[in-house]
Amino acid sequence: SSWPVQRRLAQLLAQSSLVVAPAQPPIPAAPPLPPTSPPGPSTAPGRSGAGANDVMAAPDEFKINRDLERQIEHVCVEGALTQAQCRWLCEQVTDVLQDESNCPPVRCPVTVCGDIHGQFCDLQELLRISGPLPETNYLFLGDYVDRGHNSVRTISLLFLYKLRHRDRITLLRGNHECRQITQVYGFFDECLQTYRTPAVWKAFTEAFDFLPVSALIDSRIVCVHGGLSPSADTLDEIRQLDRIQEVPHDGPLCDLLWSDPDERAGWGVSPRGAGYTFGQDVSEQFNHTNALQLIARAHQLVMEGYTWCHEKQVVTIFSAPNYCYRCGNQAAVLEIDEHMRYTFLQFDPPPLQKEEAPSRGLCRSIPDYFL
Numbered sequence: 001s002s003w004p005v006q007r008r009l010a011q012l013l014a015q016s017s018l019v020v021a022p023a024q025p026p027i028p029a030a031p032p033l034p035p036t037s038p039p040g041p042s043t044a045p046g047r048s049g050a051g052a053n054d055v056m057a058a059p060d061e062f063k064i065n066r067d068l069e070r071q072i073e074h075v076c077v078e079g080a081l082t083q084a085q086c087r088w089l090c091e092q093v094t095d096v097l098q099d100e101s102n103c104p105p106v107r108c109p110v111t112v113c114g115d116i117h118g119q120f121c122d123l124q125e126l127l128r129i130s131g132p133l134p135e136t137n138y139l140f141l142g143d144y145v146d147r148g149h150n151s152v153r154t155i156s157l158l159f160l161y162k163l164r165h166r167d168r169i170t171l172l173r174g175n176h177e178c179r180q181i182t183q184v185y186g187f188f189d190e191c192l193q194t195y196r197t198p199a200v201w202k203a204f205t206e207a208f209d210f211l212p213v214s215a216l217i218d219s220r221i222v223c224v225h226g227g228l229s230p231s232a233d234t235l236d237e238i239r240q241l242d243r244i245q246e247v248p249h250d251g252p253l254c255d256l257l258w259s260d261p262d263e264r265a266g267w268g269v270s271p272r273g274a275g276y277t278f279g280q281d282v283s284e285q286f287n288h289t290n291a292l293q294l295i296a297r298a299h300q301l302v303m304e305g306y307t308w309c310h311e312k313q314v315v316t317i318f319s320a321p322n323y324c325y326r327c328g329n330q331a332a333v334l335e336i337d338e339h340m341r342y343t344f345l346q347f348d349p350p351p352l353q354k355e356e357a358p359s360r361g362l363c364r365s366i367p368d369y370f371l
Contacts, residue, residue: 064163065164068160068163068164069164071085071089071156071160072157072160072161072164075153075156075157075160076124076157079153080152080153080156080194081156083195083197083199083200086152086156086195086200086203086204087199087200087203089156089159089160089163090159090203090204090206090207091203092163093159093162093163093207094206094207094210096162096163096166097162097171097207097210097211097212098210098244100212101212101239102212102213102214102238102239102240102241102243103212103213103214103215103216103222103235103238103239104170104212104215104216105215105216105217105218105219106137106139106170106215106216106217106218106223107137107217107218108217108218108336108337108338108339108340109137109335109336109337109338110137110138110139110217110335110336111130111131111136111137111138111139111333111334111335111336112139112141112217112223112296112317112333112334112335112336113126113130113138113139113140113141113317113319113333114141114143114298114299114305114306114316114317114318114319114320114331114332114333115141115142115143115174115298115299115318115319115320115323116140116143116144116148116154116319116320117143117144117145117146117147117148117151117176117320117323117324118144118145118146118147118148118149118150118151118154118186118187118190119148119149119150119154119320119321119323119325119349120148120149120150120153120154120157121150121349121350121352122319122320122321122322122331122349122350123154123157123158124350125321125347125349125350126319126331126333126347129333129345129347130333130335130345133161133164133165133168133169134165134168136168137168137169138161138168138169138170139169139170139172139215139217139223140158140169140170140171140172141172141174141223141224141225141296141297141298141299141317142171142172142173142174142175142176142177142211142225142257142298142299143174143175143176143177143225143298143299144158144171144174144176144177145176145177145182145186145187145204146176146181146182146185146186146187147185147186147323147324148186148320148324148325149190149325150190151186151187151190152187152190152191152194152200155204158171159171159207170212170215171211171212172211172212172213172214172215172223172224172225173208173211173212173213173225173243173247173257174225174226174257174298174299175225175226175247175257175258175274175299177205177208177211177247178205178208178246178247179205179246180246180247181247182201182205187201187204188201191204209243209244209245209246210243210244211243212243213225213238213241213243213253213256213257214235214238214256216235217296217336218340219291220291220292220293220294220340221292221293221294221295221296221336221340222235222290222292222294222295222296223295223296223297224256224257224295224296224297225256225257225297225298225299226255226256226257226258226259226260226275226297226298226299227255227256227258227259227260227261227275227276227278227295227297227299227314228255228256228259228276228278228282228283228286228295229251229252229255229256229259229275229276230255230267230276231251231252231255232252232255232256233286233289234289234290235290237252238252238256241253249274250274254274254275255275255276257275257299258270258272258274258275258299259275259276259277259278260272260275260277260278260299260300261277261278261279261280261283261297261309261310261314261316262277262278262279263279263280263309264277264279265279265280265281265282266278266279266281266282267279267282279310280309280310280311280313283295283310283313283314284310284313287313294312294313294314294315295313295314295315296314296315296317296334297314297315297316297317298316298317298318298319299316300316300318301318301323301327301329302316302318302329303327303328303329303330304329304330304332304346305317305318305319305321305329305330305331305332305344305346305347306318306332306334306344306346315334317332317333317334318331318332319331319332319333321347321348321349322348322349330346330347330348331346331347331348331349332344332345332346332347333345
């Protein structure tokens with residue numbers, strides 16, 4: 001019988017499978033991460049594809065997020081970042097913004113916010129009322145700096161949130177996010193007073209060039225800072241613009257940041273000296289052409305914080321209460337739920353606003369181009 005042969009063969013095979021592999025040296029424990037505040041460019045997470053470099057992605061990302069959380073807490077509680085931290089922040093947020101289109105898509109639910117204008121305490125009140133990140137999705141319509149007394153902290157906090165929760169917050173460009181306007185209305189002077197050098201202002205304004213100029217909420221609501229342009233009839237035309245530049249004096253990029261709705265039909269000359277006024281017929285045609293139901297924009301002070309116009313084809317949202325610390329207006333945000341239902345939250349300035357005093361040297365008269 002062949003049974004003994006088969007049994008012996010099975011025993012030999014079993015013995016051969018018990019060969020022990022040579023012992024490997026133990027993997028050393030990872031050393032504790034040293035504190036890094038501010039983080040330097042070398043600590044930024046990489047953009048490499050799948051491969052051996054991905055092994056370090058998780059520790060690097062954890063380290064970056066830990067530093068960002070520390071800086072967010074510092075800005076909220078203590079004050080401005082250092083010059084080195086600001087420059088690093090602008091470099092990193094530029095890397096994020098340059099990957100976004102001129103009209104990034106945004107999903108509901110989302111909270112849409114209007115002008116902030118350096119009123120840092122009011123921004124904190126807005127986040128308290130509407131909900132913290134990342135639990136709440138936010139879309140800001142621009143004008144983060146100028147006029148208020150704490151533009152540096154305001155834009156620093158929003159940029160930090162963009163780095164920490166990039167998929168939960170969308171930042172659009174306003175007409176004040178440019179070099180020319182910020183040299184007149186306060187941001188440049190605040191940077192110079194805070195850091196004794198224009199380097200931080202230069203870093204922030206270079207990052208402003210990369211901010212998107214519009215956003216599209218669930219393919220139904222287009223968001224811009226100012227309004228429409230006679231040179232851009234469709235969303236595709238907006239998507240094709242070259243936005244990475246200083247805001248020009250005219251043209252579609254300028255119009256999207258400067259234009260205003262008006263009771264008069266058609267296009268008109270803007271009293272601001274840039275952009276256009278546009279009537280209800282223009283809004284209706286733009287919405288019809290692009291299968292939209294609403295244009296959401298900011299750019300104008302409204303006493304109740306929001307206002308409808310053009311038979312609810314356009315809504316204006318303003319989120320800086322008691323604008324310039326003297327206008328006495330309410331602020332508002334627009335909450336859009338997953339069923340595209342609208343809810344406006346209105347709020348007054350917190351008592352802390354009275355303590356938000358300007359720094360020395362920032363009390364000079366600032367021109368009022370539309371008050």
